Amino acid sequence: MNTLKLKPLRNLLASAALLLSFAAANATELNIWVMSTTAQQQQDMKELLRPYLAKNPNLRVNVTVLNWESAWSKITAAAISGQGPDLLELGTTWVGAISSMGALEPLSLAQQKEVGTASVFYPAVWGTTHRFDDPKIYALPWYVDARVAYYRKDVFKKAGVNPKDAFTNWSSFKQAMQKINGQVIDGKKIxxxxxxxxxxxxxxxxxxxxxxNAGGDLFTPDKKHSAINSPxxxxxxxxxxxxAAEGLVPSSSLEKNSEQIESGFFNGQYAVIFGGPDVLKRVNTPKAKGGQMETVAAHNLGIESYPAGLKGSQTLFSGSNLSIMKSSKNKDESWKLLAYLASRDSEITYSKMSGMLPAxxxxxxxxSLMADPNYADFIGRIKNGRHYASIASWAPLESxxxxxxxxxxxIVAGVKGKYSPQAIKQALDVTANEANDVLDSAN
Structure with a gap:
């Protein structure tokens, strides 16, 4: 082949290689830490980020997936050392502590307005974006885990119990559970x-x-003392x-965790449980993929709010937020990515992946989400959401x-001592005393 004809091609290839090398040298690299929330977190994050990266070819995002069990220690170590990622996911109860360590970058009012400010998000989780005594915003809400009552419509019908009446208040709920307990469904007591x-x-x-819902709280109004033993x-x-003491909750369930209780609900062990949106994900997922779609419980699923106490019917909101670490060397690019992840479309996409609610x-x-009747019913039951006060010492206090x-x-299970209101009071007094030691050391 004529070498004179090859020369322009060689020059073109050399120029392309030079451009690629220049682009690589000028590419921005971001590191983000997220929790293991979906079944395939790494792959799901790749899909979630794909549209954003397609519009930002000079950006590279490295995703590290943390387990919830070890995430707290890794994040606090990063906060202390200043050697953490650019962006990180924080449980809603963690922002107060990590921001108090000076590890998070405050978000300006202009940045907040860019995503829609507080009015765009559920109020209960917006309160977790900053410490209760610090107005600076250090995070944006990403997804929500809220709670409702799930019940078996077929069991209630057989017992002659109207769900609307049953979940009205504490008294009606106790009476309903007494009527339902021991009902036989498909030859098995429930x-x-x-x-x-x-x-x-x-x-x-x-x-x-x-x-x-009884009018109590975990803290006194000034957040300086525990109120776990209040009347x-x-x-x-x-x-x-x-x-449990009256046998309306099986003693065996007191040895289980939430996931096992949810599985028991789908296996026909319980007529009622209280849980989050992950239950709906099981209902919408076939057994071949680890779900419960084909079960009798899924076909007879009912959803209600918590029965009202003297002070109404509130439910727990928790979930996760996203923050920029103060140690990030790429704060502008980190903010752009954070704003994308907290956008309407991204939160919808991630909700479908994770089963959690958008914040x-x-x-x-x-x-697209409300088309599922169970989901729409769920959303209608969580209008009175609440979160714990955002304090710096939540982690040791929760322990x-x-x-x-x-x-x-x-005591409730009868393993240690005899159950009585007095025994519960003594246990709560001990709890409050230890909690106050934690709070005193923080104040």
């Missing part, structure tokens, strides 16, 4: 209610709505634990609550 005991990491989450909290926890109200009520409330469930 327990009225299922909830986990001391082996569930959600233990505080399980109790919080009942405490709030209102005692009333709520005594009511809650009475279902944006306009995304959560999108027609105290988990340990001591777990010990309390040994």
């Amino acid at each position: 327990a009225a209610l299922g909830y986990p005991g001391k082996n569930d990491w959600n233990l505080v989450h399980n109790l919080a709505p009942w405490i709030w 209102e909290a005692l009333q709520a926890i005594t009511y809650y634990t009475s279902f 944006r109200i306009d995304a959560a009520t999108d027609p 105290v609550y988990l340990k001591n409330l777990g010990n309390m469930f040994d």
Whole structure:
């Protein structure tokens, strides 16, 4: 071949290689840490980011997936060392602590307006974007885990119980559970209610709505002392634990965790459970893919709000937020990516992947999601959402609550001591004393 004809081609290839080398040298690289929330988190994040990266060819995003069990220690280590990622996912209860360590970049009002400000998001989770005593915003809500009551319509019908009446208040709920307990479905007795005991990491989450609906809280109004042993909290926890003490919750369920209770609901063990949107994901997923779509429980699923206490019917909102670390060397690009992930379309897409609710109200009520009747019913039941106060010492405080409330469930199960309101009160007093030690050291 004529070498004179090859020369222009060689020059063209050399120029292309030079351009690619220049582009690579000028590409921005971002690191993001997220939790393992979906069944294939790494692949799902790749799909979620694909449209954004297609519009930003000079950007590279490295995704690290953390397990919830070890994430806290890794994130706090990164906060202390300043050697963390550019962006990271934080549980809604974690923002107060990590921002107090000076590890998060505050978001300006202009940035907040870019995504829609507080009014765009569920109020309960917007309150977790900053510490309760610091107005600076350090995160944007990404997804929500809220709770409702799931029940078996067929069981209620056989027992002659109207669900609307049953979930009206605490009194009607107890009476309904007494009527339903022991109903025989397909030759098998079904327990009225299922909830986990001391082996569930959600233990505080399980109790919080009942405490709030009795007019209580986990803290005093100034957030300086524990209120777990207040008369209102005692009333709520005594009511809650009475279902197990009276045999309306099987003693075996007190050894289980939330996931096992949910599986028991689909296996026909319980007529009622309280859970999050992950239950709906199971209902919409066939058994061949790990779901419960074909079960009798899925075909007879009903959804209700928490039965109202003296102070109404509130539910727990939790979930995750996204933040930029102060140590990031690429804050402008990090913000652009954060704004994309917290956008309406992205939150809808991630909701379909994860089964969690979008944190944006306009995304959560999108027609593509609301087309599922169960989902639409769920959204209608969580209008009164609430979250814990965002404090810096939540992590050690929650550990105290988990340990001591777990010990309390040994009393409920009859493993340690005799169950009584007095025994519950003593357990809550011990819990409050230890919690106050944590709060005193933080104040």
